[in-house]
Amino acid sequence: DQQVKQNSPSLSVQEGRISILNCDYTNSMFDYFLWYKKYPAEGPTFLISISSIKDKNEDGRFTVFLNKSAKHLSLHIVPSQPGDSAVYFCAAKSGSNYQLIWGAGTKLIIKP
Amino acid sequence: EAGVAQSPRYKIIEKRQSVAFWCNPISGHATLYWYQQILGQGPKLLIQFQNNGVVDDSQLPKDRFSAERLKGVDSTLKIQPAKLEDSAVYLCASSPLRGISTNEKLFFGSGTQLSVL
Numbered sequence: 001d002q003q004v005k006q007n008s009p010s011l012s013v014q015e016g017r018i019s020i021l022n023c024d025y026t027n028s029m030f031d032y033f034l035w036y037k038k039y040p041a042e043g044p045t046f047l048i049s050i051s052s053i054k055d056k057n058e059d060g061r062f063t064v065f066l067n068k069s070a071k072h073l074s075l076h077i078v079p080s081q082p083g084d085s086a087v088y089f090c091a092a093k094s095g096s097n098y099q100l101i102w103g104a105g106t107k108l109i110i111k112p
Numbered sequence: 113e114a115g116v117a118q119s120p121r122y123k124i125i126e127k128r129q130s131v132a133f134w135c136n137p138i139s140g141h142a143t144l145y146w147y148q149q150i151l152g153q154g155p156k157l158l159i160q161f162q163n164n165g166v167v168d169d170s171q172l173p174k175d176r177f178s179a180e181r182l183k184g185v186d187s188t189l190k191i192q193p194a195k196l197e198d199s200a201v202y203l204c205a206s207s208p209l210r211g212i213s214t215n216e217k218l219f220f221g222s223g224t225q226l227s228v229l
Contacts (some may be wrong), residue, residue: 004146004154043116043203043220044155089154099168100218102154 003027004092006103014111017078021106023090026071030092034100035064035075038087047088048075077108085110114138119202121212124227130192133224136205137185144166145218146179146189147203155203161187194228200224 004026013019023033035095036044050057050064050073057064063076077084089102117136125131137144142163147155158177160168163184172179176195181187191198205218 009152010188041222043205043222044218045220046217049217091154097155099160102156104152104154 002104003030003101004090004103005088006088006106008106008110009104010107010109012109012111015082016079019075019080019084019108020108021075021076021088021108023073023103024071025060025073025092027092027094027101028071029033029037029094029107030101031095032093033064033066034091034093036064036089036091038105044089061103080108080110082112084108116204116206116219118202118221118224120224121222122225122227125229126229127196128193130190131161131194132191133189133202133204133226135187135189135204135221137204138219141208141219142184142204143149143207144181144187145205145207146187147205149201149203149223151200158189183189191226194226196228199226201203 009111034049035047037047038044048059048062048064050066055066062075087105087107089105091100093100098106116138119134131188134155144161145193146158148158149155158172159179160167161181164181178189201223203220203223205227207218
């Protein structure tokens with residue numbers, strides 16, 4: 001039972017263009033969402049988060065959009081840079097339940 | 113600031129053997145997590161400690177996995193005996209003490225890649 005789904009295993013984007021990574025969830029109780037980035041042979045690192053009371057959160061080149069009615073969130077990276085090539089994980093949690101539920105990840109490849 | 117330290121980085125064992133992983137969280141972080149990440153999947157929580165007490169071990173296969181966090185700092189995760197399906201990356205993470213319901217981020221170590229043959 002996958003409560004958090006990242007349906008694109010990989011995505012290839014030209015350097016300088018916009019990268020859009022998608023995440024869908026099924027549990028309407030989720031109220032906090034996070035994106036983590038992972039390089040090979042390293043642990044995931046926190047990138048950006050959003051609370052369910054918002055529909056957008058921005059941090060530099062990274063913006064996360066949340067559509068609660070569609071149970072969908074997306075991560076936009078503008079402009080994409082070679083260093084953005086990594087695996088991106090979407091994760092979600094609900095209320096006081098501290099446990100994060102993770103998606104399977106999307107591998108982003110930025111082409112020069 | 114030093115990050116989360118894990119060892120070993122890689123481990124290859126045969127099925128039915130035992131293996132142990134070690135984790136040293138960021139100084140001052142009271143909450144420690146062990147995750148299992150199978151290739152092509154997201155991390156799955158195995159156990160969470162708050163100081164040296166277990167908060168959640170509902171997904172830990174207790175017939176073969178055990179974990180401890182003595183003195184509320186370092187932690188070890190053990191598998192005995194290992195099965196082929198235990199092949200995965202074992203990630204340790206920590207977070208500062210603010211209560212288990214806060215939306216704070218986790219800091220991960222580089223993980224231990226386990227191959228069971």
